[in-house]
Amino acid sequence: MSPVFPLILERVRDERRATPRRERSDSVRNRERLLSAARELFAAEGLQAPLDRIATAAGVGPGTLYRHFPTRSALWEAVLEEPLLAQLALVDRALADPDRWAGVAGYILETCALEAERGGYLNLMTTRFDDAPRLLEIRTRIQRRIVELFSRARAEGAIRPDFTTEDLLFITLSNSRVAEVTRDVAPRAWRRNAQLFLDSLRPERAHPLTEPPLKPSDVARTMMTRPTARRPD
Template structure:
């Protein structure tokens, strides 16, 4: 009986040690993913994340069998931050200030050194939790844009799809200037803000993108950036 209890005790200690190692590895992988995604983008190589965490690819895939699972572990918080920014902007009774506040703050979240470039331009197919947050952000921002346009706070032909150009442009500029001129993205955003004021409106030669064109463009962008 004593030997049996001793064996069970040893098994219990081993199981607890294994669980502790597993928890530590998951924490290291999550921290590594945050750092690598911030530095190299959301489609950074998975092997680089494992190497940064100091574990093997097998350990990575045991905890996170796919990139989506890793996104789910890392991106919920920044997406909720984007949602909070959108809701705060919608609550502003001054429609121009609210929209401008959202555009600047949203771009800043991505552009900061620990931010995730293209967070708002990435599809999360297969990750229902992230999709739900993203859908709520889109509904809130669409309402923000509609109210600003209906009340004459922005040029009358400004659309939700036009906002994509601001987000995509900001992400690319922030990406290429982070190490040389980390504040350059603000100038880009400020130029965009001036361009959408109603008193700056001039006829445009091209129609705005349709929602389906935006969706197809996002898919193409991801295919070009995925390693």
């Protein structure tokens, strides 16, 4: 056992590390499968769908899922960026509409549709994304644009003056709950709920709200429970 051989092997290993090995084909394939299964199950059963079931649906073992996505948040980041960006695009379109009411009403209906309709993800806007900074960042951008959208509408009298962006929490929660419950029974029922809500938004003959609005910090604290099912420590 001369010391020479180990040294050579050492060098070889270092070279390998410098030019990293190509990603294994089965790894790539499995990641794709996992993402596709996750998209499907998150849409069908909600963002809390059991990870094991996602692994099974993807045809891999649980170990493989956890290697690719160590936490639920990691999987969320990979899956939910796209729909969140779609949401962002919606606000932008709404902001571009010169008709303020049309902008606001259209935004609400479309964002509800995005969550409620088949293949849409429920609770996208009300789930904690603590460990998913990318998602959080997009949502922050969305929220800033929403504030802009509604303050313009309010300033121009397109909506009732006492409506705040925090009040959007109500339609968001309401829509996801209604959609969840009526999906299989009356898949378009959420629209009626949203249309009713729109009528409560209109400026004409609005009756004053005696209950003060939520503070933004309160809204933040209503976000849905932890991303993994693990108990709090």
